[in-house]
Amino acid sequence: MLNLEFAICDTDSLFCDRLSKDILKYSINNIKFNITTHSYCSSSELINDIFKKNFALYFINLKVGETSGILLAKTIRSMTLTNSSIIFTGEENTNLYNLTDILSVHPYSFLSKDSNYEQLYKLLNDYCNDYYNPHHAYTLIRNNDSIKQIDLANLIYISKTGINSQHISFHTTDGITTIYGSLFHWNERLIPLGFFPSYRGFLVNPAFVDHIVDHLLFLTNGEVLPLNKACEKKLKDTLINNIITI
Numbered sequence: 001m002l003n004l005e006f007a008i009c010d011t012d013s014l015f016c017d018r019l020s021k022d023i024l025k026y027s028i029n030n031i032k033f034n035i036t037t038h039s040y041c042s043s044s045e046l047i048n049d050i051f052k053k054n055f056a057l058y059f060i061n062l063k064v065g066e067t068s069g070i071l072l073a074k075t076i077r078s079m080t081l082t083n084s085s086i087i088f089t090g091e092e093n094t095n096l097y098n099l100t101d102i103l104s105v106h107p108y109s110f111l112s113k114d115s116n117y118e119q120l121y122k123l124l125n126d127y128c129n130d131y132y133n134p135h136h137a138y139t140l141i142r143n144n145d146s147i148k149q150i151d152l153a154n155l156i157y158i159s160k161t162g163i164n165s166q167h168i169s170f171h172t173t174d175g176i177t178t179i180y181g182s183l184f185h186w187n188e189r190l191i192p193l194g195f196f197p198s199y200r201g202f203l204v205n206p207a208f209v210d211h212i213v214d215h216l217l218f219l220t221n222g223e224v225l226p227l228n229k230a231c232e233k234k235l236k237d238t239l240i241n242n243i244i245t246i
Contacts, residue, residue, distance in 0.1 A: 010089065026120070158190075
């Protein structure tokens, strides 16, 4: 059995208590996980505890007192090196919030405060299944006389390179690898897996998109790529659909 720690940050103590009890109820009936929850009524309390705990999942209200829950989420992302997940909580009408800001921290889901236990159960089931059975897809590329394995989860984007565009570069979290080949081939392989042709000569992993401004794609690693105007709306829809709304 795996032990998981969840953090709940909300000024509404009644909601924190109800959510904690419902998570405990789910944990008791789950043979794979033993889940412990910790509740915090302010952003500062949670931040002070981050390095003392090993949180796998954060439930963060989009507005924690006078502090933005999105700002708190960005702080958590900058402080933690683990692959923790974030679920935002709040009013059911997400139009009250800046969707671009929400997407920038890549939340796992959004949970309405009016959700019942059955809806929470489904959300926790989805999360625990993803946690227990992580999907890592790999691809092999030939670099000169060697074969290199690339974890697609770490692949930020692929770009054409060279005068005649006969080479392509794989930009990953570990660096850049350039090989001889055609981007068209990789479009066929990776678009079905969720990668997106943002502009001619680029194939991007949406997981690394931070925000979009004036037909420019700002990535989480600080790079900025061109974005085809015709593709902009489609990409925004793709990013929005990656959030499960409960």
